[in-house]
Amino acid sequence: xxxxxxLTWLDALEAEESGDREAALEAAKETVRIDPGHSDGWMxxxxxxLPLEVKGRQEMPNxxxxxxxxxxxxxxVEIDPENSDAWRLxxxxxxxxxxxxxxxxxxxxxxxxxxxxxxxxxxxxIGILVRLGYYEECAFLLEELFSEGMDATDRKQLxxxxxxxxxxxxxxxxxKDEIFKPQNPKHPRWAIIGRMKKKKPMSDxxxxxxxxxxxxxxxxxLAMYAIGDSTSGSILVFLFILLSFMAISRLTSGFLHKLNRxxxxxxxxxxxxxxxxxxxxxxxxxxxxxYLAMTKKRMPGLNExxxxxxxxxxxxxxxxxxxxxxxxxxxxxxxxxxxxxxxxGAEQGDxxxxxx
Numbered sequence: 001x002x003x004x005x006x007l008t009w010l011d012a013l014e015a016e017e018s019g020d021r022e023a024a025l026e027a028a029k030e031t032v033r034i035d036p037g038h039s040d041g042w043m044x045x046x047x048x049x050l051p052l053e054v055k056g057r058q059e060m061p062n063x064x065x066x067x068x069x070x071x072x073x074x075x076x077v078e079i080d081p082e083n084s085d086a087w088r089l090x091x092x093x094x095x096x097x098x099x100x101x102x103x104x105x106x107x108x109x110x111x112x113x114x115x116x117x118x119x120x121x122x123x124x125x126i127g128i129l130v131r132l133g134y135y136e137e138c139a140f141l142l143e144e145l146f147s148e149g150m151d152a153t154d155r156k157q158l159x160x161x162x163x164x165x166x167x168x169x170x171x172x173x174x175x176k177d178e179i180f181k182p183q184n185p186k187h188p189r190w191a192i193i194g195r196m197k198k199k200k201p202m203s204d205x206x207x208x209x210x211x212x213x214x215x216x217x218x219x220x221x222l223a224m225y226a227i228g229d230s231t232s233g234s235i236l237v238f239l240f241i242l243l244s245f246m247a248i249s250r251l252t253s254g255f256l257h258k259l260n261r262x263x264x265x266x267x268x269x270x271x272x273x274x275x276x277x278x279x280x281x282x283x284x285x286x287x288x289x290x291y292l293a294m295t296k297k298r299m300p301g302l303n304e305x306x307x308x309x310x311x312x313x314x315x316x317x318x319x320x321x322x323x324x325x326x327x328x329x330x331x332x333x334x335x336x337x338x339x340x341x342x343x344x345g346a347e348q349g350d351x352x353x354x355x356x
Contacts, residue, residue: 036075061299099274133171135171137328
């Protein structure tokens with residue numbers, strides 16, 4: 001007599017406990033073969049398809065592993081829409097490991113249907129839209145995020161909401177004059193990226209040690225000379241240094257983003273390529289030090305997929321726009337300042353396809 005799906009699933013759990021992930025994966029696959037509606041079995045297939053942590057370090061999945069795990073997770077949420085772990089893991093795989101930002105927006109929109117008052121889907125959608133430069137849509141989602149009735153149940157979620165608001169504000173201000181649309185080969189930002197293609201982005205650590213730390217040191221030294229000749233004075237100096245560091249770090253974060261604008265623009269171009277499955281980055285830039293530095297920060301699976309897209313050579317249409325829900329409220333809504341004049345790239349005369 002053949003084993004039932006539940007008994008086979010128990011075999012999978014026992015194999016996992018004994019450290020045999022391959023056996024656990026095979027048992028999970030057999031479980032869903034017997035019972036295609038076994039949610040836990042599909043979740044097991046997703047989890048055990050992904051690499052195991054080795055020596056305290058999480059190995060990142062490759063393209064095949066990410067795609068297979070994602071396919072299993074789609075089954076999980078189809079069978080059990082309330083499985084929040086599956087939604088979270090799927091969102092990470094789609095955006096970070098597969099680079100499918102357009103699908104990521106739709107994935108979290110599907111979650112919003114299941115959990116309309118949950119803040120995580122809105123925060124994730126806002127993060128994706130900022131990466132693609134759609135700030136007007138971000139404004140609509142922020143309005144909904146901070147509306148009454150949303151389930152912000154703990155301090156961590158409230159902090160994430162505030163971080164999302166600051167992220168949109170900082171990015172929108174940086175692109176107030178022009179929002180970079182990588183699909184437009186004549187966009188002026190491409191010329192700037194071309195001129196700076198040999199320059200890697202400045203790291204947070206380098207910026208800290210070359211700008212913030214010296215400034216805080218000078219302020220701390222002056223404070224020490226002024227009030228640091230007693231125990232209470234030393235305590236006040238320490239607090240002053242700590243507050244100065246926090247304040248300067250926050251005030252200069254926008255300056256660091258401006259210094260790295262060329263790298264952030266190229267990062268968006270990579271996001272657009274992996275989302276659309278077509279190329280928009282000129283060959284001269286793709287072979288540059290900047291491009292190599294930006295792709296080095298990406299996940300292995302995304303880089304594999306990016307290589308396949310580049311090999312295909314399909315050119316991205318200048319009129320490409322991600323397919324996404326209409327986030328605008330039903331009634332009239334004033335455009336935020338950063339949405340004004342955003343059609344400059346697509347409507348200025350005849351535009352040619354991308355050429356190197």
